[in-house]
Amino acid sequence: MSLEKFSKEMLPAIESELKSQVARLDKPHTRPFYDMLTYHLGWTGEGANSQAGGKRLRPLIVLLVTAACEGQWENALPAACAIELVHNFSLVHDDIQDNSGTRRGRTTTWKKWGMPMAINVGDGLFVLSNQAIMDLKKDYPAETVIQAATILHGSSLDLTSGQFLDMSFEERDDLTVEDYWPMVAGKTAALLRASCHLGAILGGADENQCDAYRSFGHSVGIAFQVQDDILGIWGDEAITGKSAANDLLNGKKSLPVIHGINQSGDFAERWKKGNIKPDEVEGLAKLLATEGSYEYTHAISRQMTTLALNSLREADPQGEAGAVLMELANKLIYREQ
Amino acid sequence: MSLEKFSKEMLPAIESELKSQVARLDKPHTRPFYDMLTYHLGWTGEGANSQAGGKRLRPLIVLLVTAACEGQWENALPAACAIELVHNFSLVHDDIQDNSGTRRGRTTTWKKWGMPMAINVGDGLFVLSNQAIMDLKKDYPAETVIQAATILHGSSLDLTSGQFLDMSFEERDDLTVEDYWPMVAGKTAALLRASCHLGAILGGADENQCDAYRSFGHSVGIAFQVQDDILGIWGDEAITGKSAANDLLNGKKSLPVIHGINQSGDFAERWKKGNIKPDEVEGLAKLLATEGSYEYTHAISRQMTTLALNSLREADPQGEAGAVLMELANKLIYREQ
Numbered sequence: 001m002s003l004e005k006f007s008k009e010m011l012p013a014i015e016s017e018l019k020s021q022v023a024r025l026d027k028p029h030t031r032p033f034y035d036m037l038t039y040h041l042g043w044t045g046e047g048a049n050s051q052a053g054g055k056r057l058r059p060l061i062v063l064l065v066t067a068a069c070e071g072q073w074e075n076a077l078p079a080a081c082a083i084e085l086v087h088n089f090s091l092v093h094d095d096i097q098d099n100s101g102t103r104r105g106r107t108t109t110w111k112k113w114g115m116p117m118a119i120n121v122g123d124g125l126f127v128l129s130n131q132a133i134m135d136l137k138k139d140y141p142a143e144t145v146i147q148a149a150t151i152l153h154g155s156s157l158d159l160t161s162g163q164f165l166d167m168s169f170e171e172r173d174d175l176t177v178e179d180y181w182p183m184v185a186g187k188t189a190a191l192l193r194a195s196c197h198l199g200a201i202l203g204g205a206d207e208n209q210c211d212a213y214r215s216f217g218h219s220v221g222i223a224f225q226v227q228d229d230i231l232g233i234w235g236d237e238a239i240t241g242k243s244a245a246n247d248l249l250n251g252k253k254s255l256p257v258i259h260g261i262n263q264s265g266d267f268a269e270r271w272k273k274g275n276i277k278p279d280e281v282e283g284l285a286k287l288l289a290t291e292g293s294y295e296y297t298h299a300i301s302r303q304m305t306t307l308a309l310n311s312l313r314e315a316d317p318q319g320e321a322g323a324v325l326m327e328l329a330n331k332l333i334y335r336e337q
Numbered sequence: 338m339s340l341e342k343f344s345k346e347m348l349p350a351i352e353s354e355l356k357s358q359v360a361r362l363d364k365p366h367t368r369p370f371y372d373m374l375t376y377h378l379g380w381t382g383e384g385a386n387s388q389a390g391g392k393r394l395r396p397l398i399v400l401l402v403t404a405a406c407e408g409q410w411e412n413a414l415p416a417a418c419a420i421e422l423v424h425n426f427s428l429v430h431d432d433i434q435d436n437s438g439t440r441r442g443r444t445t446t447w448k449k450w451g452m453p454m455a456i457n458v459g460d461g462l463f464v465l466s467n468q469a470i471m472d473l474k475k476d477y478p479a480e481t482v483i484q485a486a487t488i489l490h491g492s493s494l495d496l497t498s499g500q501f502l503d504m505s506f507e508e509r510d511d512l513t514v515e516d517y518w519p520m521v522a523g524k525t526a527a528l529l530r531a532s533c534h535l536g537a538i539l540g541g542a543d544e545n546q547c548d549a550y551r552s553f554g555h556s557v558g559i560a561f562q563v564q565d566d567i568l569g570i571w572g573d574e575a576i577t578g579k580s581a582a583n584d585l586l587n588g589k590k591s592l593p594v595i596h597g598i599n600q601s602g603d604f605a606e607r608w609k610k611g612n613i614k615p616d617e618v619e620g621l622a623k624l625l626a627t628e629g630s631y632e633y634t635h636a637i638s639r640q641m642t643t644l645a646l647n648s649l650r651e652a653d654p655q656g657e658a659g660a661v662l663m664e665l666a667n668k669l670i671y672r673e674q
Contacts (some may be wrong), residue, residue, distance in 0.1 A: 025495060029519045044571035050404060093460060094426040119456060120359055123430060124497040126460070129602060130490045142479030144472060149486065152498035153467045160461040164370035167453055182366045252594055 003324045004329070006064065010073065014059045017077040018084060019043070021132045025124060035119045037128075037156060040092055040109050047106040054104060057332075058195045059084045064325045065199025065213055068317030076202040078135035079148055084193050085129035086156055090163070097167065140151075140202065148198055155194035163188020169253045173272070176262055180255055188228075189221025196220075200315070212315035216329070219308035223333045226301045228326075229254035233285050248281050255300065256293040265291045304313035305333045340661045340668070343401065347410065351396045354414040355421060357379070358469045362461060373458045374465075377429055377446050388598055389607025391441060394669075395532045396421045401665065402536025402550055404658035413539040415472035416485055420532050422466035427500070429459035434504065463493075477539065484488040485535055489530050492531035499523020505591045510609070513599055518559075533557075535653070547575055549652035553666070556645035560670045563638045565597075566591035571631060585618050592637065593630040602628045642670045 009187040011243065018041065025034040039045035042053025057081030066076040094100070095108040096118055110118035133152050136145045158222040165167060165183035169175060196217030232247030233256055247254050251274065267287045270276075276284060308329060317325050348570035355378065360372040376382035379390025403413040412601030431437070432445040433455055439445060447455035470489050473482045502520035507514060533554030537547040570593055584591050588611065597604040604624045607613075613621060625631065644668060654662050 013532075025498065027498075030498045030501055032505065033498065055343065089460075093456050097456060115452070117501070119430050119459075120497055120500050122460075123426075123500075124494070125461070126463060127490060127493045127497055130486070131494065133492065134487055137483055142483050146399060146474055146479050146482055149467070150471055153464060153471065156464045157461070157468065160457055160464055161362065161364075161367045163457050163460075164367055164454070167457065168369065257507065 003327050004135035006067075006321065006324050010063050011056060012061055012085070013074065013077060014056050014063070014080055015053075018059075019082045021078075021081050021085065021135075024128060026130060031083070033120070033124065036109060036113055036117065037124055038176055039112070040088060040121060040125075042104070045106075045112075050106055052106060056084060058087055058191055061192065061195040061217070061325075062199040064201075064305055064328065065196050065317070065322050067316075067321035068319065068325050069200055069203025069205045069209065070318050071203030072139075073203075073321075075136075075139040076199060078126045078132050078138075079152075079198045079202055080195075082129045082132035082152055083155075083191060083198065084154065086159070087124050087191055089122045089125035089129065090159055091162070092118055094126060094163070097163075118299075119233070131157075144201065151194050151197050151201070155190040158186040158190035160186075162190060173261075175253055175258050177255070177258055180258055184222055184225045184255075185218070188225040189218050192224070193217035195224065205315075209315055212311050216311035216315055217306055219304050219311060220329055220332060223308055224303055224306035226255055226297060226304060227333060227335065229256055230294075230297055230301065231315035233257075233288065248284055249274050249278065249299055251276065256288055259296050260288045260291055260293040263291045263293070265292050267293070301333075308333065342665050343404075343661050344397065345660065347397055347400050348393060350414060351393050351400070351417055351421070352390075355396075358415075358418050358422065358465055358472075361465060361468060370457070372462065373446060373450055373454065374461055376449070377425060377458060377462075378546055379441070382443075389441055389443060393421060395424055395528055396543070397531040398529065398554070398662075398665070399536040399539075401662045402533050403540040404535055404654075405654035405656065405662050406540025406542045406546065407475075407560055407655050408540030410658075411539075412473075412476040413536060415475075416489070416535045416539055417532075419466045419469035419489055420492075420528060420535065422462050422469055423496070424487065424528055426462035426466065427457045427496055429462060429498070433459075434500075466493075472641065473539070479528045481538065483510055484538055488531050488534050488538070492527040495523040495527035497523075497615055499525070499527065510598075512590055512595050514592070514595055517595055521559055521562045521592075521665045522555070525562040526555050529558035529561070530554035542652075546652055549648050553648035553652055556641050556648060557669060560638055560641035560645055560663070563592055563634060563641060564670060564672065567631075567634055567638065570594075570625065585613055585621055588613065591636045593625055596627045596633050597628055597630040597642065600628045604628050604630070618644050638670075645670065 007088055022034070022037055022041065024176065025037060035044060039048070040050055042051070044239050062076055062080040063073040064082055067073040091103065095103055096110045098116055100108055101111050109121050113121070129152070133149045134145065136148055162183050164186065166187050168181070194217070195213050196213040197210060200213040205213065229247070232252065232254055247257070257271070267284065271286060312326060312329060342509070359371070359374055362374060365372070372381060376385070379385055379388070393528070399413055399417040399420055400410040404410040407480065430448050433447045433452055437445055438448050446458050450458070466489070470486045471482065473485055473564055499520050499522065504523050506520065530551055531554070534547060535551040537550040542550065563671065566584070569589065569591055594608070598608055604621065607621060649663060649666060
């Protein structure tokens with residue numbers, strides 16, 4: 001069975017569970033509030049369609065890991081949705097913090113309803129994630145529910161720490177590669193690590209297996225972000241659909257840029273002057289590569305990929321879900337968009 | 338034993354537990370983020386002192402109820418702090434949403450570090466509240482922890498619903514008294530209700546007692562807000578320390594104002610024109626009273642107070658803590674500031 005076939009089975013189940021979780025807010029008095037959440041989740045309003053809510057990658061990973069541990073993936077649905085709700089809470093707040101007007105091709109929540117309402121939409125999604133994880137109690141002993149909630153909360157705290165670091169980077173010009181890791185570990189890897197960990201716990205994995213799955217999630221998360229950083233500078237615009245040089249134009253302190261700055265060469269000199277213009281971007285991307293940052297970042301990406309796949313092998317995923325998990329990991333890491 | 342004596346014992350314990358909960362963020366990389374939270378909580382930065390964090394009313398109520406149920410109040414400390422953290426998360430986000438520059442006489446978090454950082458500070462406090470409640474597992478069975486977390490999350494959802502209603506009221510000119518109740522039930526009463534409910538559960542109360550304590554918290558919350566609304570228009574400036582007519586100047590749709598608007602008299606006519614000036618305030622407050630809104634609001638306040646005290650009697654609080662709880666309720670409801 002392929003990833004596609006698993007997705008066909010799991011994605012509608014995720015969507016249905018998500019809808020029943022969010023329905024907690026579907027009351028006469030708070031209907032417009034509920035509508036804001038369902039808009040963000042891609043179900044209602046302008047541009048609503050099956051892609052508008054994103055790929056539901058994290059909940060899919062939770063369920064695949066549960067299945068690969070030979071657990072009943074349907075029972076893990078509340079945890080899968082809890083992770084997706086945390087992810088979406090962070091997106092709503094991110095969009096305010098980054099002043100982003102569009103997400104997945106649609107107007108962002110704060111652009112549509114204003115900043116104060118959007119803060120509250122994010123808060124609402126976050127509360128719902130806490131309620132969702134508690135629903136595991138239908139199928140798991142209370143101790144397991146507490147264990148799962150503890151994993152969820154830990155990753156949420158890492159997420160806010162990573163968000164703090166990411167925002168504080170904007171003000172700093174003394175960053176080194178060592179500063180990059182805790183930021184990415186929180187901002188990108190925390191939820192993928194938690195997704196794998198939750199899937200393993202709920203699939204009944206033993207402690208060693210749980211550790212291996214958690215490491216897998218962590219490394220996949222880092223590899224995913226490093227690949228994102230590479231595409232943000234050297235990606236093929238025709239494939240990614242966004243200007244390849246976006247990250248340089250936006251002054252984003254991604255891994256290649258931090259590495260480049262620390263080379264103290266011509267790239268660093270230009271970067272310090274700020275305000276990079278569109279016609280400089282191609283030349284600067286080449287310059288950055290010449291100074292070794294492309295090679296460096298690719299080496300890190302390969303290293304993280306190796307770590308991820310080693311951890312996955314150690315976790316010893318079973319059956320078709322195991323094979324599909326391997327397929328998904330490769331797809332995430334070697335993606336070109 | 339008096340409220341003062343209980344406070345002397347419980348408040349330092351609350352502060353100490355709060356500090357150990359928030360210490361989860363005290364790591365080298367995230368030290369400045371941690372400092373933002375400790376500033377808001379009143380422990381660090383300009384103006385830090387033992388009053389800067391507020392009265393810690395909600396955690397105090399949790400512990401008093403636990404003690405009044407003849408439970409070990411020390412064991413309930415994680416729940417008491419969880420409630421206080423939810424309260425503070427909502428204050429940080431509120432201050433952004435209301436564009437408030439000062440709180441408890443100090444610069445607000447968003448004024449000090451900017452809106453994006455302050456959103457994240459609120460989010461961090463919220464995550465910590467979820468982690469705090471899970472720490473009940475040290476002294477309670479897993480089922481009780483889940484029950485407590487479920488109460489906490491339910492009240493948090495009510496809080497975001499109340500916040501939505503409060504913000505949406507600003508845009509509406511068709512409000513009736515019926516719209517007011519669900520807003521206040523969420524925005525003010527939810528956390529007091531949860532404080533009492535948690536205290537009862539953790540004190541080992543039976544179901545009827547839990548219901549009575551929950552009702553007590555709800556009614557106290559409503560009575561507290563209604564009293565706040567009265568003081569916001571007819572309070573004695575010399576006692577409250579803020580301009581008594583603050584709510585009229587700010588155009589706040591409090592209970593007396595909503596009632597006044599619905600009388601469709603002279604007050605309503607003037608209100609509709611908006612932009613009330615300081616020299617009009619005294620006359621408008623008198624007009625509002627003449628049209629029956631003072632009497633109406635006071636009657637509601639008395640009614641809620643009676644309900645609260647009846648519920649408390651039904652809950653049958655034991656020992657000195659019980660007497661102190663009664664004292665605290667009276668103090669909250671009959672306060673003049």
